[in-house]
Amino acid sequence: MKRSSWQGLDTAARTVTPTLLLVALVxxxxxxxxxxxxxxxxxxxxxxxxxxxGLHRPDLLPAVxxxxxxxxxxxxxxxxxxxxxxxLIAVYxxxxxxxxxxxxxPFLVVWAGFAAAALIADILRWILVSLVLGAxxxxxxxxxEYFMTVMFYPVxxxxxxxxxxxxPRGESGEFVD
Amino acid sequence: xxxxxxxQRSTFALLLLLAAGIMFIGKADPTVYERTRMVVTxxxxxxxxxxxxxVAAGGEFIADLKLLYAAHDENRALREENDRLRRWRAVAExxxxxxxxxxxxxxxxxxxxxxxxxxxxxGDSGGAFLRSVLVNIGTRDGVRKGVAAVDxxxxxxxxxxxxxxxxxxxxxxxxxxRIPVLVGESRERAILAGDNSDQPKLAYLPAEISIAPGDxxxxxxxxxxxxxxxxxxIVVRPDDSEELxxxxxxxxxxxxxxxxxxxxxxGVLQDRDLGPADR
Numbered sequence: 001m002k003r004s005s006w007q008g009l010d011t012a013a014r015t016v017t018p019t020l021l022l023v024a025l026v027x028x029x030x031x032x033x034x035x036x037x038x039x040x041x042x043x044x045x046x047x048x049x050x051x052x053x054g055l056h057r058p059d060l061l062p063a064v065x066x067x068x069x070x071x072x073x074x075x076x077x078x079x080x081x082x083x084x085x086x087x088l089i090a091v092y093x094x095x096x097x098x099x100x101x102x103x104x105x106p107f108l109v110v111w112a113g114f115a116a117a118a119l120i121a122d123i124l125r126w127i128l129v130s131l132v133l134g135a136x137x138x139x140x141x142x143x144x145e146y147f148m149t150v151m152f153y154p155v156x157x158x159x160x161x162x163x164x165x166x167x168p169r170g171e172s173g174e175f176v177d
Numbered sequence: 178x179x180x181x182x183x184x185q186r187s188t189f190a191l192l193l194l195l196a197a198g199i200m201f202i203g204k205a206d207p208t209v210y211e212r213t214r215m216v217v218t219x220x221x222x223x224x225x226x227x228x229x230x231x232v233a234a235g236g237e238f239i240a241d242l243k244l245l246y247a248a249h250d251e252n253r254a255l256r257e258e259n260d261r262l263r264r265w266r267a268v269a270e271x272x273x274x275x276x277x278x279x280x281x282x283x284x285x286x287x288x289x290x291x292x293x294x295x296x297x298x299x300g301d302s303g304g305a306f307l308r309s310v311l312v313n314i315g316t317r318d319g320v321r322k323g324v325a326a327v328d329x330x331x332x333x334x335x336x337x338x339x340x341x342x343x344x345x346x347x348x349x350x351x352x353x354x355r356i357p358v359l360v361g362e363s364r365e366r367a368i369l370a371g372d373n374s375d376q377p378k379l380a381y382l383p384a385e386i387s388i389a390p391g392d393x394x395x396x397x398x399x400x401x402x403x404x405x406x407x408x409x410x411i412v413v414r415p416d417d418s419e420e421l422x423x424x425x426x427x428x429x430x431x432x433x434x435x436x437x438x439x440x441x442x443x444g445v446l447q448d449r450d451l452g453p454a455d456r
Contacts, residue, residue: 027221027224027225027228030221030225030300030301030302030311031225031228031229031232031299031300031301032229032232032233032298032299032300032301032310032432032433033232033236033301041305042301042302042305063185063188063189063192064188064192067192067195067196070196071199071217072217072221074214075210075213075214075217075218076217076218076221076300076302076311077302077306077307078214078302078307078309078337078338078345079302079306079307080200080203080204080207081199081200081203081209081210081213081214082196082197082198082199082200082203083196083200085192085195085196085199086193086196086197086200089189089192089193089196090193092189093189093193096185125306126306128200129306129307131204132200132203132204133352133353135352137306137352137373138372138373138374140374141305141306141373142305142306144305145305
């Protein structure tokens, strides 16, 4: 089938959507949301993107992109360089390898899967940051961050699903809900 | 398919190793990636700067709603506080003139005048793993590494990394923050040590301490990086603990604008911590 160059361009633009979304999520996680009197704890937004696209369209999200996005997150957040790259790649690997177990399952199952992945991610992140800094971090704020990350996932999923609908069909083996 | 899967597996394994290597090098020398970090931050600054405005406006709106709700009680409390402050002002004015007279008698050299640079907070790391904020000013605005950052009520932290148009403030509550302070009327020396909680610890207190909750904590200026006498917070003793901690003056406020105070001091940070671009 021959496609016009416009169609090709359109497809290319849609194909980079997951990548652009991940970068947007990193930036979203950096904005100062602090309200008076509250310590600011921001959900791990970029993890939600990595989980969603790993589950639905890993063909549009190369592992190298996830790695680079992790490094950008490290740079902006001031975390030890490499920590988020490691955590995101680990989660991405996990999700891609478990992808077939989630095909066609109800959202609650997917959400539970995300809660498990986020738990692994936060424990990993906690261990790595503590190791590099040479002192164990206080866990309370991280637990709050974990809780917020899990709670925000359904909201972000709606946004991802909207973007997902505009994307060209994937190869065989990917499921689209 | 099996070939594709094994190729995929080795890509993942390779990237994990690479990330581990990057962390390892960073642990050996934490300054290696500083330039890279600040280049990324500089690139993101215009975007964060743009989007931090509506975020700040939203936060203010919610804060306003809360204030409206509590306006009546707040008003009464403020009127009482105002009366109290007016009495304090009279006392302060008296002390200021006395101070000036005594300084004159002693021929005491005045402190070097401070230079202020004001910046907007455009990024907040989120607080769970690190306590730092990004501001939209950098070397081109005259920011240098190590200078003190304050808001209207007290010390926030110090500049840890400087980019061209952005810089990172390490807050006093961060795990890596160590600031020499003086405590109470006896001016006991101590180190204010952050541990990622909202209330940093007081470390290296002398054996016989005469410090009680409610005492004022100010910067001591020891080590030379900070000016002396900046208000930091007050001593508190959390319930269920023997340990003394400090409630910073800044933490109950919304952080939108910060002032960087450049006293021309570089102190202990000068040689080891300054990157080539800062020198």
